[in-house]
Amino acid sequence: MIVVTSPDVPGYRTVKVLGLVRGNTIRARHLGKDILAWLRNLAGGEVHEYTKMMAEAREQAIDRMLEEAEALGADAVVAVRFQTAMIQQGAAEMLCYGTAVKLAPLEDEPAQGRLIPAAEDGPA
Template identity: 65%
Template sequence: MIVTTADTVAGHTISDSLGIARGNTIRTRHVGTDIIAGLRNLVGGEVGEYTKLMAEAREQAYDRMVADARQMGADAVVGMRFTTSMVTQGAAEILAYGTAVRLEK
């Protein structure tokens, strides 16, 4: 499966646009992570625990988007984007989306 943020795929022509492929996940923070992050806040620097949490959430949303595109019969997803929104205090939704397409050489 080809996934690109561009609107085209080099060397290919889009033959069919199948609709929006999407995948999302909602993640919450963990109390233990919050304690470590609070301590890091005192000295400054990157909060690696949150960085890892968000990276895993993006990967899961991406994988779900690719599965959605495959289910539609797509060869590729173009115009792929991520968006994040807060659902409630301490919980965020990560959404991966793009246009599922079929390609010709």
């Protein structure tokens, strides 16, 4: 399935808007990983434990959104966005949402300045 952040898909036209689709997940921090992250934070730099957790949360939210889109018979999800929210101390929600649509390929447009073929029976 096509997933884009733009409002349309290049090479296609939207023939039907099926509606909002969304997927979410809530992730809680792990005490053991929190201690490692805290120690890493003292030294500065990227906190790999949280980076990995957020990447996994994004993927799961996308998968759940796509399940909704497939259930509607969508060809694509356009205008996809992510949002995060703190649910409680140590737990956050990752939300992915967009618009499910049906698509049709754009018909080839005639090239500008194209030569018009001569009549088959030759010049008059």
